[in-house]
Amino acid sequence: MKGKILAVVFAAALSACAPTAPRNTGIYLLVDTSGSYDRQVTKTEQIILFALSRLQSEDSLAVARIDTGSFSERNIIAKATFDDRPSIANKQKRAFASHIEKFIDTTSPAPYTDITGGLLQAIEFLNEKHPARKEILIFSDMKEDLAKGYVRDLPLKLQGFEVVALNVTKLRSDNFDPREYLGRLDQWRSRVEKGGGQWRVINDLDHLDGLL
Amino acid sequence: MSTTSLLGITPWPALSAILWLIFLVVALYLARRTAHQAIASVSAALANGLRLASHSVAHAEERLRGRNREVLLAQGREAKERVVEREFVRVGDAVRRDLANYPGLHRALSEAIVRIEEDHQKAVDVPPEAPGWAQAVEAVANIEARSAGTQILTDIHKSMVKAQSEAMEDYRTASAERHALLRRMMPDWRLIQETLEHVSKSVGSVVERSQVIDRHMQDYEQIVRGEDRAVAVLSSSSLVYFFVSALVLAVATAGAAINFTLIARPMAEMVGGTSVIGSFRTADIAALVIIMVEISMGLFLMESLRITRLFPVIGALPDKMRVRMIGITFVILLLMASVEAGLAYMREVLLQDELATSALLRGDDGSAAINTHQWITTAAQMGMGFILPFALVFVAIPLETFVHSLRTVVGLTGIGVLRALSLILRVSGNGTRQLGVLAERVYDLPLFVPLWIEMRLAVSAASSQPQQPVPTGEEEPAPWQEARS
Numbered sequence: 112m113k114g115k116i117l118a119v120v121f122a123a124a125l126s127a128c129a130p131t132a133p134r135n136t137g138i139y140l141l142v143d144t145s146g147s148y149d150r151q152v153t154k155t156e157q158i159i160l161f162a163l164s165r166l167q168s169e170d171s172l173a174v175a176r177i178d179t180g181s182f183s184e185r186n187i188i189a190k191a192t193f194d195d196r197p198s199i200a201n202k203q204k205r206a207f208a209s210h211i212e213k214f215i216d217t218t219s220p221a222p223y224t225d226i227t228g229g230l231l232q233a234i235e236f237l238n239e240k241h242p243a244r245k246e247i248l249i250f251s252d253m254k255e256d257l258a259k260g261y262v263r264d265l266p267l268k269l270q271g272f273e274v275v276a277l278n279v280t281k282l283r284s285d286n287f288d289p290r291e292y293l294g295r296l297d298q299w300r301s302r303v304e305k306g307g308g309q310w311r312v313i314n315d316l317d318h319l320d321g322l323l
Numbered sequence: 324m325s326t327t328s329l330l331g332i333t334p335w336p337a338l339s340a341i342l343w344l345i346f347l348v349v350a351l352y353l354a355r356r357t358a359h360q361a362i363a364s365v366s367a368a369l370a371n372g373l374r375l376a377s378h379s380v381a382h383a384e385e386r387l388r389g390r391n392r393e394v395l396l397a398q399g400r401e402a403k404e405r406v407v408e409r410e411f412v413r414v415g416d417a418v419r420r421d422l423a424n425y426p427g428l429h430r431a432l433s434e435a436i437v438r439i440e441e442d443h444q445k446a447v448d449v450p451p452e453a454p455g456w457a458q459a460v461e462a463v464a465n466i467e468a469r470s471a472g473t474q475i476l477t478d479i480h481k482s483m484v485k486a487q488s489e490a491m492e493d494y495r496t497a498s499a500e501r502h503a504l505l506r507r508m509m510p511d512w513r514l515i516q517e518t519l520e521h522v523s524k525s526v527g528s529v530v531e532r533s534q535v536i537d538r539h540m541q542d543y544e545q546i547v548r549g550e551d552r553a554v555a556v557l558s559s560s561s562l563v564y565f566f567v568s569a570l571v572l573a574v575a576t577a578g579a580a581i582n583f584t585l586i587a588r589p590m591a592e593m594v595g596g597t598s599v600i601g602s603f604r605t606a607d608i609a610a611l612v613i614i615m616v617e618i619s620m621g622l623f624l625m626e627s628l629r630i631t632r633l634f635p636v637i638g639a640l641p642d643k644m645r646v647r648m649i650g651i652t653f654v655i656l657l658l659m660a661s662v663e664a665g666l667a668y669m670r671e672v673l674l675q676d677e678l679a680t681s682a683l684l685r686g687d688d689g690s691a692a693i694n695t696h697q698w699i700t701t702a703a704q705m706g707m708g709f710i711l712p713f714a715l716v717f718v719a720i721p722l723e724t725f726v727h728s729l730r731t732v733v734g735l736t737g738i739g740v741l742r743a744l745s746l747i748l749r750v751s752g753n754g755t756r757q758l759g760v761l762a763e764r765v766y767d768l769p770l771f772v773p774l775w776i777e778m779r780l781a782v783s784a785a786s787s788q789p790q791q792p793v794p795t796g797e798e799e800p801a802p803w804q805e806a807r808s
Contacts, residue, residue, distance in 0.1 A: 134597070134599075135597070160684045160685070160686065161684075163684050164681060164684040164685070167596070167597065168591075168595070168596040168597045169597045195595035195596055195597055195598070196591065196592050196595065196596065197588075197591055197592065197596050197673060197677065198592060198672075198673055198676055200596075201676050201677060201679075201680040204680055204684065205680055205683060208683060208684060
């Protein structure tokens with residue numbers, strides 16, 4: 112009987128000391144800097160500050176630009192995994208905001224738009240961080256325009272990811288034929304869902320409450 | 324067998340139903356005695372079982388009441404012993420303080436009395452009387468100057484006047500000395516009066532204490548004799564102590580919650596803000612542990628001071644060890660209070676930092692968040708962080724009272740529950756018996772036709788044989804009588 116009690120106590124102590132499941136969030140924000148969308152980049156700051164205000168210690172945030180070739184670490188503008196200590200996390204947030212401010216002031220338009228490359232980079236980054244919740248935010252018109260030689264026709268592995276398209280603006284051609292716009296969104300939806308991810312579109316940047 | 328087939332024994336379903344009904348009534352009538360016996364047996368068995376259970380519960384209640392009484396008396400005895408012991412200590416202190424210097428007082432009194440006696444003796448000395456021949460001097464003074472021997476008489480007169488004035492001077496001096504002596508006696512009288520008042524007060528205080536001890540001893544004797552009045556008083560007191568201590572503990576819990584709020588946030592800086600143990604944040608657990616340790620230290624301090632007696636081991640320690648323990652627990656408490664004050668300060672700093680960051684992320688310039696009176700909040704938080712651990716020390720007193728009174732209250736609640744259970748079981752037993760009787764009557768209800776026929780037959784048989792003895796009532800009643808009753 113005593114042995115059984117000891118075993119139960121030991122098991123309880125072990126379960127208490129066992130590492131718990133992660134509860135953190137990883138966010139990867141892709142910012143379209145192509146010529147057709149460059150004027151919208153200033154709105155990115157709003158999104159990033161919102162994300163910073165919502166993120167807690169041990170959450171990860173990375174901001175990368177979408178340009179001609181986005182599947183590269185060099186495209187990451189800023190990244191941070193917030194410290195366990197709240198005071199350090201606050202400092203990191205302030206530094207992050209400052210970095211983003213500088214980027215917005217100095218950004219220049221890119222000739223092409225490699226959204227898939229950015230997505231692949233985001234998947235790689237977030238998989239390395241092992242967060243409990245993975246979100247990829249795409250701040251773009253979702254019009255992919257690849258330069259010659261770039262191969263992006265490959266399946267995306269998006270199990271456990273939520274992909275949110277933000278501020279998907281309508282192009283001039285969309286106004287002539289709205290089917291283009293709807294078809295573009297539909298294509299991305301099917302691509303994300305085919306990869307096992309969840310797809311969402313938020314165009315009203317004043318109502319970001321449901322985002323994080 | 325379906326209803327259709329049951330109603331198909333004759334070509335007419337109604338007739339079939341009537342036949343079935345007659346068959347059923349006859350069958351029930353024939354099985355009536357056995358059915359009644361079965362119902363009576365079942366109801367009696369159930370009623371007896373419930374009655375036994377009720378008796379058993381009542382017995383348990385009786386035992387619990389006895390045990391509760393013993394606990395109450397033991398607690399009351401212990402409490403009275405403590406009170407009487409404390410009173411004896413107070414009397415001892417009073418005697419030591421007031422009557423220890425009684426020899427000194429006695430000496431002072433004796434000296435004062437001796438001085439008074441001496442002064443009194445000196446004051447008894449009668450001053451010299453003025454010369455009694457003043458009339459002769461007056462007569463000489465009145466003789467005319469022309470008479471013979473004028474010169475002689477004048478000289479006599481002068482010398483006599485001089486002697487008189489000297490005598491008067493001596494008299495006045497002696498009287499002044501007597502008055503001075505009497506005046507010198509005044510402080511001694513006052514000293515004696517004050518000393519006697521002081522002694523009277525001391526003795527009065529001891530007498531008062533002895534009266535209090537007498538009263539406590541009477542209560543103690545009542546408790547030792549186990550009188551019902553003493554038990555009632557102790558029980559009532561115990562309930563009052565329970566509710567009062569519960570109230571104070573609730574207040575202390577609120578204080579501990581505030582303390583927790585003060586230190587939980589800065590603890591995240593030490594142990595991390597995201598790590599969890601089970602489903603709780605490690606920072607919260609750490610803050611809670613600090614508060615629990617403070618309460619424990621407070622308990623040990625109170626035990627070492629012998630204010631509470633939750634741990635007899637601590638109370639039984641040698642005095643030297645106890646004093647050391649008092650010092651150690653107090654120092655630990657002081658350190659923890661200082662740590663808490665620091666954490667409270669840290670909390671304010673973190674809060675300001677967080678507010679500044681939030682303002683920056685919102686796009687504010689942050690100047691609106693600057694408060695010139697912020698130091699008041701910070702100082703208040705630090706003060707609370709320092710004081711609350713010491714305030715929580717006193718939780719030990721209501722906790723001890725709560726623990727002791729809880730035993731009685733749980734006992735009283737148990738007695739109440741057992742009594743209610745016993746009553747329910749008894750009522751259920753009686754109800755079961757009555758239900759058995761009711762079931763027999765319900766069984767007889769469809770048999771009213773054969774029972775009526777049986778009654779008529781019995782009446783006619785009784786009228787045809789008038790010589791038959793009258794039933795005594797002890798015999799088993801006829802079925803129709805049973806049905807009627």
